[in-house]
Amino acid sequence: MPSLKTIRCRIAALLLTLLCTGPAAAEIPVQHTRGQTILPATPKKVVVFDLAALDTLDALGIPVFGVPAGAKPQSLVQYNEPRFRRMGTLWEPDYEAIDAAEPDLIVVGGRSGPRYEALAKMAPTIDLSGDDADPLGSELRNIRTLARLFGKEAEAEARIARIQAGIASIHEKAGQAGTALFVLSTGGRLSAFGPGSRFGLVHGALGFRPASTDLGAGIHGQPISFEFIAKTDPDWLFVLDRDAAIGVRGQPARQLLDNELVRQTKAWRKGQVVYVEAGSWYLAAGGLRALQATVDQIAAALGGRR
């Protein structure tokens, strides 16, 4: 009869081997927005319903099996090729197709977040929705979650360090760069977004002073007129052309804003109207590559004038 002590030793040794044989054999607990999901092994067949997660997976070179149909940022258009299985849309997953595919992992987030419950019944599912209260923090956490899951921590950390350095340098300059207003245009209408909104990154992590202090955090922003832009008179005007983002040719934001009221703002006169790259701000906002693109674009805009 082995003593209690030897049994303990054996269990410890067993646990150790389990840990050492790596993720392929051990269960992997994944913390996400809706709690914890335990994966039996590193997933091979991954279905992604979040363009930010797809952006991160693509940047880290992790293969993906199924993707949603619909508009993609320029850097992810290859996922519209037929070699990737179409799995419905971000808002309406094709449950039949997913069931037939028997994926090892489904990733939802943001637009597809509400489909979590239904999808979690079909296969292990994680929700990587961002948190508007802490956009950058939650986005980095989501990137790290995916990186850890696929053993790409080192690569992800190197890229995150670069992003954080970029953000720190922007933050330093933005403090003295004056006020900023973020507007979204669609179908010839305008809405403004403030700190704490889905585009709050501008004022939060990037550190631009808000031109209007009482903009709430509504998901679709606050409807505004051109008079509002003229009155708040920001030094920087960040514009997201939503129609361009989803590939609809409507009235382009450039044309919409080129009018006598916007032309009198400081932002226009100083050439500080920045049309943010729609793919990385709207479609895949918070993805690893999207974050870097965001940092690069804002740094370039700031860099010209110090």
Place this chain on the structure above:
Amino acid sequence: MTLPLLQRFLPACLVLLVLAAASLLVGVGDAGGSEILLASRVPRTLALILAGAGMAVAGVIMQLVAQNRFVEPSTAGTAEAATLGMLLVTLLAPDAPVAVKMLAATATALAGTALFLRVLRAMPLRARLTVPLVGIMLGGVVGAASTLIAYRTDMLQFLGTWQAGDFSTVLRGRYELLWLAAILTLVAYALADRITIAGLGRDAAINLGLDHRRVVAGAIAIVAMITAVTIATVGAIPFLGLVVPNLVATVAGDNLRRSLPLVAVSGAGLLLVCDVLGRVIRYPYEIPVGTVMGVVGSALFLVLLLRRDARHA
């Protein structure tokens, strides 16, 4: 215009002037600067007057032609058909100028309204409320088609901008197409006697020597075009065409030549009130006038319904 009506028309015009002045004064920018006034306030106020008058006139014409008090472009499939036209032309020719889009929307609005009148003719018995119900159902079918197409093509939010009237981005140079609504209102005034007779019903109209078919065709062409030009420039405005003609009818009767000026002025006034409210309630942000009109209009409509029933009882 008879003297008692003139007594109502002139005060209505005065009220409209006061409302227009309010619209010129209310806004985010500093109206002291003539630039804000000329570039933003005056165009917005004019756009409101033109669209309000136009939609109210479109409503009263629809009511005469369909011989029903509860019909207007948004309860006859006209507005939904015009929106479908806007959607299709935006998909097929996204770079087309807004005038071209407006023409496409007019064409589908005409088709939708004609279909509505045809369905009505096929119904032997028409209770007062079944007529608008048929129109709303028809509009629902057309609207569902638009939604499906918009969903498939990622245009849902675009569709939303045509469905919800909003004057927040109206500026000098971006609303002038609405003057077409004013011209159409004048055309309607010229045709007023004939439309009134057409409103007596097909048989009565033919007995009175009217080319009923042509007058109805002309009338719905006016309605379709006013609806299309409004949706193409500022988006759909619900209830206006329903509420205003009914309110005016209680004082001015059904003779279009007599009631039309008052309908136009009241429509413009009601839309001005709603837009100024939308600018003030969440200052400095906006509430789209379509939303405000939905609330104000449905409340007024309920009042009308209850008062009418009380009188009939």
